Amino acid sequence: MKKIILFISVVALIDNNCFAQSTAVNDSLILSGEKHFKNVRQLTFGGDNAEAYWSFDSKKLTFQYTNHKNIQCDQIFFGGIPKNGKPFKTTCISEVKGRTTCSYFMPGNKQILYASTRGQSDTCPPVPDREKIKKYVWPVYDSYEIYVSDLKGNIQKQLTQNNFYDAEATISPRGDKIIFTSDRSGDLELYTMNLDGSDIKQITNELGYDGGAWFSPDG
Template sequence: MHKIYVIILVLIIIGCKNQSKKPLELEKEVKTETENNPLIFPGEKHFKSIRQITHGGDNAEAYWSFDDSKLVFQSNFSKWNVSCDQMFLMNFNDTFDSVAPPMVSTGKGRTTCSYFLPDNKHIIYASTHLADENCPDTPLRKNGKYIWPVYDSYDIFVADLEGNIVKQLTHEPGYDAEPTVSPKGDKIVFTSTRSGDLELYTMNLDGTDVKQITNELGYDGGAFFSPDGSKIIFRSSRPKTEQEIKEYKELLAEGLVEPTEMELYICNADGSDLRQLTDLGNANWSPFFHPSGKKILFSSNFESERGFPFNLYLIDIDGKNLERVTHSKTFDAFPVFSNNGKYLAFSSNRNNGGGRDTNLFIAEWQD
């Protein structure tokens, strides 16, 4: 559940609750010349080039087809005649403004987290439309705290590229969402409340052989496989004190989570060898493996004194060599490498005229 409707409130509300933690030493910033491309900020040495894909609304979670020719993403852009997040399809070279791309979800309910299947002809995504064709309410604060809704009406579906649902993969009561597919093309990882907590599960592409792979209290979500399919990276809020545990359980009972303190965890694809990767404080989330499989690219506000900005960082899978990648003053998140490793799709508030729009960008990556 990488909700794009929370982006602006994330920037405003998330506070620096763990400033006592000593940040890892960052690589020395490298100045770059950006006169020829104002979308690249000084210090963003990993971006050889960059182009803006959308121009309006909240757009996020753009995921590549296995052949890198297309991307599927979610948007709530009102000019595209949607009231809340729906899924849209684009070709690699497309750019969108007021003219809407093809919608590949039903247009009903709220959707999240689409991902291509290996045949490049189908996608999976989570949707609430079976419970209600209208957009569900979106609570963003409770008792003065910033929250995410965890809709128990989410289930995971397979659809073709014309938007026709061809299969329902989950049928359990409760939240089933955040599905992503292994680059090996054999497994799906997703988050579910079927155990009573927000845990990670894997299943085959047809929904069979469901296995729980995490079992510690806390919100485990936003999971992705490594390029060889052997490991999984994810974000988690792991309450530890009695008060934290009490608050977490009370919120979850209402279908809510508080995402202001999350760290990254890594494990084998079967859940073994689970370990915490970051200990930075604040919100560390939207992780994705570098094409080498040896690094993680993720979004964080751990350096922020007022909860923002969010920037992208690289870190080795052993937790060493933290490096800042973007230098935004607002919000950069949802980084996703193309399968060939040449490009990075991500969402950003850059170049939005100082407004609230979050747009998609594709950068040509260089190590």
């Protein structure tokens, strides 16, 4: 089945109620001479929007959003893919508690997996001063834990619970396993677990960053 590739831009209009609505752009976003892309649509406008992933039925997207005017650190949103010309309406499910990242739909498309620092504090954790560092730095918070939420924002289950970084989780296309990144060994390594958080196994052990992993299409 062919899928339309949708790009989340770095811009969206989101109000203080943690709700977003944006209008699709009619002008072509395809560069002259492009041979591989077609039907490119811009979905978001304003703020920072990133890490957008499809639901299992390819009808929804989940992503993280921040806007320094009203949402100070990344929060998790999802929305149904609109028909041409219709706005992309999204809903926040992370309740603006702590910082969040790396959301992914669970099998059945009624729950979303994501990492959050909410277990330690409802406020946003401090971030590195990138003006001084002069480069992009991803903060590895030991308060990041992996949660499962329903589409109304109710936490259904906490899959990890420790004082280590647990994030960057994705799910096998078969819908039976989760792969995620953790520094529980003292280094950032990849781990797998069942959908309920059981049977955690470390699958990498080389020094250096191992993360941001996905399963192959056959699982």
